[in-house]
Amino acid sequence: MTTTAAPAPTGDPAPAPEVRTPGRLARAASGIAAAALALGAGHLVAAFLDPAASPLVAVGSALVDAAPTPAKTVAVRLLGTYDKPVLIGTVGLVLLVLAAVLGLLARAHRRTALVGTALLGVVGAATAVYRGGPTDAVPSVVAGVAGVAALLWTTSRDPSAPAAQTPDSTTAHSGRTSRRSFLVAVGVVAVGAAATAAAGTVVGRVRAAGAAARRSLGLPAPASPAPPLPDGVQLPGMTPFTTPVDDFYRVDISLVTPSVDASTWTLTVDGMVDHPLTLTYDELLAMPMVERDITLTCVSNEVGGPYVSSGRWLGVPLSEVLSRVGVQPGVDQLYSYSLDSGYTASTPYQAVIDGRDAMIAVGLDGKPLADARGYPARMIVPGLFGFVANTKWLERIELTTYAKRTAYWTERGWATDGPILTQSRIDLPKSLATLPKDKPVIAGVAWAQHRGIDKVEIQIDDGAWQETSLATDGGVDLWRQWSFRFDGPPGLHSARVRATDATGATQPEARTKVFPDGARGWHQIQFTSE
Incomplete structure (x- = not known):
């Protein structure tokens, strides 16, 4: 009996498995996730040491110091008390954009991306030391290490990155699995970022609770208590005389x-x-x-x-x-x-x-x-x-x-001495608001601390100046409320106000900027009378 060999297989070789590599959005997300973890780690460490040493805060504070005075003045005027959150948000946004670029760069230039991430930590550490001391660099150093480690880990799971390839990488691994591994790694880093940021917030709240407990012990009674404010310092419906x-x-x-x-x-x-x-x-x-x-x-x-x-x-x-x-x-x-x-x-x-x-x-x-x-x-x-x-x-x-x-x-160019100027303000009605017919009262406050207010005058539609009714004087170091009953015709009107302090000096009409020693000028509004 003769045995013959089986014929060799014929036809085209089996196709190589499709390699699905992470897209640009995923790679950018890897850089952002690494930066977020770095910020979270820095925030957590700073919560134990000094919140002002947090990398984002350190860089933002350095920008505040470096900003020219006109820029600061404009920021306060336009943004008010929101100037600092806007600044921190802007710094954070710029950092995330840079992080996204580093994430994209990591595919072909992994070492350059890692060095760039480390340099961001170095910048934070340098600014923190400049504004504080050597220990203030610790949060930024930890942040830099965390960012580099996170980016290194995620990019090692990118099958198309040169550093992640081996001679048989296209056959030894499923492209779908490699891509999934990369995305999972990015997700893990993002979760770590959220966890460290949350932990830092918790530490900060615990510290704040400790301070609150200390404050709950109260204060001693004054040896010289303040006398009660006299009746009549507060006008009905006006700005609270004592600010909450x-x-x-x-x-x-x-x-x-x-x-x-x-x-x-x-x-x-x-x-x-x-x-x-x-x-x-x-x-x-x-x-x-x-x-x-x-x-x-x-x-x-x-x-x-x-x-x-x-x-x-x-x-x-x-x-x-x-x-x-x-x-x-x-x-x-x-x-x-x-x-x-x-x-x-x-x-x-x-x-x-x-x-x-x-x-x-x-x-x-x-x-x-x-x-x-x-x-x-x-x-x-x-x-x-x-x-x-x-x-x-x-x-x-x-x-x-x-x-x-x-x-x-x-x-930074502001005045050396800073005596408070004599000023006045219209609080009721608000500019462009309607003055009701049943209560046609214009009112506001004036101040000239340590001199006191003797007179407040109002001018309606470029007419003659008229004295207002002053509320009771609460003291030389306090503001003073005033009111004026409007009996003009219905329609659109303007009003402006000026105060005279106890030395006889009347606030000037000419407007000046707040820089370098305070704003001058008369406050003016427009209103509609019913």
């Missing part, structure tokens, strides 16, 4: 609100003094306290603007602190340091010792300061714009001279 704490204006350079542990916080008073002094929070609270109603104003307030608020402050008189340290001859300024990103302010020494209620405040409206208001302590000096007097998150006061120290805003 949550509505109090806020303007500062901080991109994240400093959260200070009062149990470890200290205030140092030194410089040209005989006896330098360092106080703990409890030691500060043990000193004699005064309570005063004071209106604060920001130099960035445009004519008719909202950056003016009034509250009842509790604090230690600065005169008491200065008497303990012994001020040496030649001092002409108090140079205060904040925990807010290296912020400093120059306060005229004469304004602190002339009898006004200058204080180191620890409370507002019967409660310890909120984080956003400067907890655990801040300076308050009536009659001066905040940028020269009202340092929040206070950590040091140096008695010195203007020749030796130049403050944060003065270095």
